[in-house]
Amino acid sequence: MNHLGFDTEKLKIGSFDFTCCEGCQLQLANHESTLPEFLALLDIRNFREISSERLDDSDIALVEGSITRSDEVERLKAIRAQAKVLVAYGTCACFGGMNAQKNKFPKEECIRTVYGDKQIDTMPEAHKISDFVQVDYSIPGCPVSKEEVERIVVSIATRSPIALPKYPVCVECKQRLNTCLFDLGEVCLGPISRAGCDAVCPSGKTVCLGCRGPADDINYASFTELVRDKGLSTEEMREKLAFYNGFTEYLNHEG
Amino acid sequence: MIYKVISKNEFRAFVDALVRANTSYGPRQVDTGRNGEPVYQFMPVSSASEIAFDYTVTTSSAKHLIMPFREELSKFRFRDGDWDQEVRYDAPPIVLFGLRPCDINAINILDEVMLNGPYPSPYYLARRKNTFIVGMDHLPLPDCFCRSMNRHTVSRGFNLFASDIGESYFLSINSSKAYNFLKEFETTEPTEEDDCKLIERRKLIKQSFKTNVEVTGLPMFLDLEFDSPIWEKWGNKCLNCGSCAMVCPTCYCYNVEERVATGLESSSRQRRLYSCNLIDFAEVSGGHNFRPKNGDRLKYRYYHHYRGFAINDNQQICVGCNRCGRTCLASINPKEVINDLRLEKESCMTCVSPSPQRS
Amino acid sequence: MHDLRFTIPAEELNREPFTRASPDFSKKSALMVTDRGYKCRITNIVPLSEHERLFQLRIVDPRERELFAFRPGQFLMLEVPGYGEAPISISSATSHREFIELCIRKAGHVTSALYEARPGAFVAVRGPFGTSFPMEAMQEHDVLLIAGGLGIAPLRAPLFWINDHRDHYRNVSFLYGAKEASQMLFAYQFEEWKTVSHIDLRTIVEKPDEKWTGRTGMITSLFEEITIDTKNTWAIVCGPPVMFKSVCTHLDKLGIPMNRMFVSLERRMHCGMGKCCRCMVGSTFTCLDGPVFDYWSVMNLKEAI
Numbered sequence: 001m002n003h004l005g006f007d008t009e010k011l012k013i014g015s016f017d018f019t020c021c022e023g024c025q026l027q028l029a030n031h032e033s034t035l036p037e038f039l040a041l042l043d044i045r046n047f048r049e050i051s052s053e054r055l056d057d058s059d060i061a062l063v064e065g066s067i068t069r070s071d072e073v074e075r076l077k078a079i080r081a082q083a084k085v086l087v088a089y090g091t092c093a094c095f096g097g098m099n100a101q102k103n104k105f106p107k108e109e110c111i112r113t114v115y116g117d118k119q120i121d122t123m124p125e126a127h128k129i130s131d132f133v134q135v136d137y138s139i140p141g142c143p144v145s146k147e148e149v150e151r152i153v154v155s156i157a158t159r160s161p162i163a164l165p166k167y168p169v170c171v172e173c174k175q176r177l178n179t180c181l182f183d184l185g186e187v188c189l190g191p192i193s194r195a196g197c198d199a200v201c202p203s204g205k206t207v208c209l210g211c212r213g214p215a216d217d218i219n220y221a222s223f224t225e226l227v228r229d230k231g232l233s234t235e236e237m238r239e240k241l242a243f244y245n246g247f248t249e250y251l252n253h254e255g
Numbered sequence: 256m257i258y259k260v261i262s263k264n265e266f267r268a269f270v271d272a273l274v275r276a277n278t279s280y281g282p283r284q285v286d287t288g289r290n291g292e293p294v295y296q297f298m299p300v301s302s303a304s305e306i307a308f309d310y311t312v313t314t315s316s317a318k319h320l321i322m323p324f325r326e327e328l329s330k331f332r333f334r335d336g337d338w339d340q341e342v343r344y345d346a347p348p349i350v351l352f353g354l355r356p357c358d359i360n361a362i363n364i365l366d367e368v369m370l371n372g373p374y375p376s377p378y379y380l381a382r383r384k385n386t387f388i389v390g391m392d393h394l395p396l397p398d399c400f401c402r403s404m405n406r407h408t409v410s411r412g413f414n415l416f417a418s419d420i421g422e423s424y425f426l427s428i429n430s431s432k433a434y435n436f437l438k439e440f441e442t443t444e445p446t447e448e449d450d451c452k453l454i455e456r457r458k459l460i461k462q463s464f465k466t467n468v469e470v471t472g473l474p475m476f477l478d479l480e481f482d483s484p485i486w487e488k489w490g491n492k493c494l495n496c497g498s499c500a501m502v503c504p505t506c507y508c509y510n511v512e513e514r515v516a517t518g519l520e521s522s523s524r525q526r527r528l529y530s531c532n533l534i535d536f537a538e539v540s541g542g543h544n545f546r547p548k549n550g551d552r553l554k555y556r557y558y559h560h561y562r563g564f565a566i567n568d569n570q571q572i573c574v575g576c577n578r579c580g581r582t583c584l585a586s587i588n589p590k591e592v593i594n595d596l597r598l599e600k601e602s603c604m605t606c607v608s609p610s611p612q613r614s
Numbered sequence: 615m616h617d618l619r620f621t622i623p624a625e626e627l628n629r630e631p632f633t634r635a636s637p638d639f640s641k642k643s644a645l646m647v648t649d650r651g652y653k654c655r656i657t658n659i660v661p662l663s664e665h666e667r668l669f670q671l672r673i674v675d676p677r678e679r680e681l682f683a684f685r686p687g688q689f690l691m692l693e694v695p696g697y698g699e700a701p702i703s704i705s706s707a708t709s710h711r712e713f714i715e716l717c718i719r720k721a722g723h724v725t726s727a728l729y730e731a732r733p734g735a736f737v738a739v740r741g742p743f744g745t746s747f748p749m750e751a752m753q754e755h756d757v758l759l760i761a762g763g764l765g766i767a768p769l770r771a772p773l774f775w776i777n778d779h780r781d782h783y784r785n786v787s788f789l790y791g792a793k794e795a796s797q798m799l800f801a802y803q804f805e806e807w808k809t810v811s812h813i814d815l816r817t818i819v820e821k822p823d824e825k826w827t828g829r830t831g832m833i834t835s836l837f838e839e840i841t842i843d844t845k846n847t848w849a850i851v852c853g854p855p856v857m858f859k860s861v862c863t864h865l866d867k868l869g870i871p872m873n874r875m876f877v878s879l880e881r882r883m884h885c886g887m888g889k890c891c892r893c894m895v896g897s898t899f900t901c902l903d904g905p906v907f908d909y910w911s912v913m914n915l916k917e918a919i
Contacts, residue, residue: 377648
């Protein structure tokens with residue numbers, strides 16, 4: 001593809017993980033049908049799951065995971081200083097993710113529950129990476145959608161702007177002819193969560209927990225009313241909203 | 256049109272032969288709802304036994320089988336410094352079984368939208384020409400209001416239509432293909448008694464509607480009420496989720512987007528069903544949004560459905576199936592919105608009670 | 615095994631050899647024209663200002679080049695393969711059939727891609743689409759053209775048209791305003807329009823820099839300078855909605871009938887063919903019933919301004 005007069009360049013890419021399961025990184029090696037084409041777009045400089053290279057000259061840094069220790073902050077800032085483009089990669093990096101569950105509990109209680117009496121250096125809260133560094137792009141998802149990652153990498157390679165869908169998951173869910181999970185008596189975050197996942201969870205009869213965060217300009221008031229009207233538990237709704245830490249501004253705002 | 260009568264068993268055998276020989280879609284139960292009610296969708300079927308002949312209504316319409324949610328318009332194949340454009344609009348034949356009169360009317364409306372005017376769509380035409388439609392009548396659900404839209408009966412747009420007259424079906428045969436297929440099965444000429452039964456059946460259907468939406472003069476009402484506060488009221492409920500447009504049998508507004516293949520060897524221009532309720536529907540390059548508020552967007556959908564667009568002779572495109580009303584999680588439904596609009600207008604005209612404050 | 619007795623035969627659309635003749639839609643074979651673009655080579659890119667460039671395109675196939683004809687005010691869909699399509703008004707002369715000129719601001723993803731393109735690159739155009747300025751009806755009258763900023767882009771075609779048929783028109787004035795002097799486009803043509811085309815051209819800038827020696831202020835203040843024969847004047851106004859609204863209100867006060875004022879509306883068309891509904895204004899398609907509307911129609915369109 002060089003009809004506009006420029007050649008696409010291989011993207012020097014590095015992948016870095018913080019507090020996470022590394023599942024999003026693993027997604028990069030997923031989707032075998034287009035894997036060779038996908039890897040051909042990349043010049044992998046640092047990526048421990050698929051390459052032994054350890055170079056620190058990547059243009060694009062994919063940062064996975066949330067920040068839970070002070071030494072991680074330093075490492076993150078060093079990555080930022082070196083990368084031209086820093087991508088918050090996956091729900092943990094974008095919002096804090098599941099790790100932020102601990103934010104609700106006292107620090108000591110968390111440590112004791114998980115590690116017993118062992119001394120652990122950990123921050124009171126799990127943070128999204130934008131709390132410490134400037135983020136150029138976000139690719140949310142738990143895990144990220146490989147199709148979307150491919151699309152975004154192709155966009156960068158072809159110098160095309162990157163955009164996530166602005167609308168909620170319902171659009172994609174309805175296109176897959178799923179039965180609405182509210183009709184089955186469940187609280188689903190589909191109506192307020194950002195689409196782009198092809199409604200993978202509701203299609204498997206699992207409620208959406210909003211791993212991709214809120215869609216643009218959501219109607220939170222109407223959503224809470226809907227949960228109440230259907231006679232469903234608002235407590236359950238709040239738990240779900242807190243699950244990936246993507247809806248904090250709405251939960252906090254509510255008081 | 257040729258009329259025949261066929262026993263229910265023989266009809267089943269006919270349907271079985273038809274769906275076995277072709278790529279077919281028909282109503283199937285896909286779930287059981289919260290209150291034990293069955294949930295139906297138009298799904299692929301390969302034998303009559305998979306079809307729910309006595310289904311009530313499908314959650315989503317059959318629209319996507321003629322206008323897919325995502326469809327390739329053209330493909331660009333890149334070669335050194337250049338490209339070639341490929342345009343294809345071939346469609347394999349399909350059978351749509353069990354469509355209700357409102358669903359078939361909806362397809363007739365889409366025909367007018369997509370095939371009339373200065374630029375008929377070849378993509379649509381190819382699919383439409385290759386779609387074999389078998390319709391079936393039914394008793395309306397309590398919230399169906401197709402009678403109000405005058406879409407509860409249908410006289411064109413199908414290959415075959417089956418009306419339930421007790422022990423058998425009264426068939427309206429509207430294509431030579433359907434007529435030829437039926438030659439292999441036992442049908443009889445309608446007797447006078449059959450005609451009577453058909454008339455009774457139609458009467459029964461007509462009398463069974465429990466929901467009436469008063470739509471006379473609605474286009475003018477909508478124009479007068481362009482700045483009505485009711486749009487903000489209902490807009491405040493709207494979740495902007497686009498579910499209504501996805502399940503609607505006539506919502507067709509779309510997005511065109513381009514996807515480059517991962518190997519960069521080609522790019523596909525695609526048509527994707529969109530909804531005017533989605534936040535960026537009226538956004539233009541540079542970010543300006545002509546309809547920034549929920550109420551603006553919701554109003555637009557009602558305008559399209561109940562006022563109609565000039566290019567399509569200001570035709571109302573709603574068929575009254577109420578799928579949007581059933582699907583909407585925020586309980587926005589045409590009946591209540593239109594009644595609200597009327598109340599607002601009528602209270603204003605008779606000056607009995609003051610209109611709500613305009614903000 | 616499929617029982618062939620019940621298998622539906624595929625219906626083909628009548629497909630005669632692909633033709634580029636002006637579409638005759640009674641024949642379905644002409645359908646293809648609407649979704650296939652004319653391949654164009656970018657022959658020149660002229661920077662006009664910090665944010666605007668003039669792209670000169672040449673349709674590659676000579677037969678197609680001959681067939682591509684448009685009227686002043688019409689737009690086309692510019693396809694940058696791999697990036698998408700955007701509606702762009704045509705800025706060149708209708709009589710000039712060798713090249714198509716498009717004045718483009720870098721705004722969305724398609725125009726951004728175009729800004730990456732080098733001369734020699736291949737793009738495509740579909741169209742032309744939409745309504746045009748009624749140039750014939752304006753004959754034997756005064757013509758007042760008013761543009762704000764990038765609004766000059768759709769005005770170049772009528773300007774060239776007037777130049778080509780100068781004898782048919784009486785007094786022609788062109789009022790052009792911009793925010794800053796550096797945003798004034800096509801300044802290199804002003805002299806030619808004044809002296810060769812005999813157009814009374816006046817410019818104004820809202821925020822002047824030290825180099826600007828001309829008039830300063832809003833475009834409407836230029837009306838003080840000229841005399842308008844309101845009974846015999848047709849107006850074409852292009853610019854951002856706020857601008858054309860204030861200009862048209864002003865012209866209305868002066869006494870020019872609203873159906874003799876023409877504006878060009880901008881919306882984000884996705885198809886250009888009255889199908890996708892993205893460019894709806896009220897119940898009207900900008901792509902079919904517009905982009906050129908008389909001001910009376912605009913006043914009566916819901917949500918137009």
